[in-house]
Amino acid sequence: MRTCFERVIPPGNGLAVGVNQGQLLRVVDLEGKQVVDMAVFNLDNLREKLSTSNSRNRYIPKPGEKYAPRDHLQKGDWLMSTLCRPMMTIVEETPVPVGVHDACNRMCDRFLYQVFYGIEKDGCHEIISKAVEPYGLLPEDIPDTFDLFMKYPHNCEKGHFEILDPVSRPGDYIEFRAEMNCLVAFSNCPYEACAGGKCTPVKVELYEDPDYVPQPILPPDEWRKQVLRLRQG
Numbered sequence: 213m214r215t216c217f218e219r220v221i222p223p224g225n226g227l228a229v230g231v232n233q234g235q236l237l238r239v240v241d242l243e244g245k246q247v248v249d250m251a252v253f254n255l256d257n258l259r260e261k262l263s264t265s266n267s268r269n270r271y272i273p274k275p276g277e278k279y280a281p282r283d284h285l286q287k288g289d290w291l292m293s294t295l296c297r298p299m300m301t302i303v304e305e306t307p308v309p310v311g312v313h314d315a316c317n318r319m320c321d322r323f324l325y326q327v328f329y330g331i332e333k334d335g336c337h338e339i340i341s342k343a344v345e346p347y348g349l350l351p352e353d354i355p356d357t358f359d360l361f362m363k364y365p366h367n368c369e370k371g372h373f374e375i376l377d378p379v380s381r382p383g384d385y386i387e388f389r390a391e392m393n394c395l396v397a398f399s400n401c402p403y404e405a406c407a408g409g410k411c412t413p414v415k416v417e418l419y420e421d422p423d424y425v426p427q428p429i430l431p432p433d434e435w436r437k438q439v440l441r442l443r444q445g
């Protein structure tokens with residue numbers, strides 16, 4: 213596969229990159245235990261964007277599998293948009309176990325740091341806002357992110373979420389295939405508590421997949437009809 217882009221993101225920095233349909237996007241946790249927040253927009257209509265709720269709850273169960281609303285995403289799952297269309301597919305992830313990423317919560321921001329910790333500091337919301345500013349997007353346009361490598365499970369006994377150390381080891385990665393033309397924005401999260409106490413750099417790589425066969429990108433109503441046909445066999 214041909215690499216068409218690569219960039220190391222230091223902690224507390226952001227990046228926005230266009231990913232064409234069929235291209236593969238890999239995020240490498242260079243030193244391990246680092247969290248990266250990821251926002252996705254439809255590059256051809258920036259109003260359509262990632263919905264982590266739809267991604268968890270509007271997936272298509274495999275034949276014979278019972279539908280159940282989910283609390284996480286893993287290899288094989290789609291990142292779905294606010295219009296319930298697949299934006300990207302998680303095609304590979306190397307941390308063990310798979311599926312340890314946060315798809316339930318809002319990213320860190322100045323509000324969190326100022327109100328809860330009394331410090332003035334940009335969070336992932338401000339970092340991503342700055343990265344997508346050249347595309348005409350505003351802070352209020354940023355959707356809830358998919359938080360790569362973040363271990364933030366809900367503790368049912370205690371009745372709240374809790375931050376645990378990520379399971380990713382040095383060199384572990386997660387890889388996505390774009391199902392439409394996407395604008396993908398990252399923040400290498402500056403919140404030490406999510407990163408085992410120390411924030412470290414990550415790397416973003418973009419590849420062309422020579423074996424990719426272009427698929428039609430259907431409008432929402434056509435897409436729903438296709439899903440129905442697929443489900444009915």
Ligand SMILES: [Zn+2]
Nearest residue numbers: 320336401402
């Ligand atoms: Zn963050």
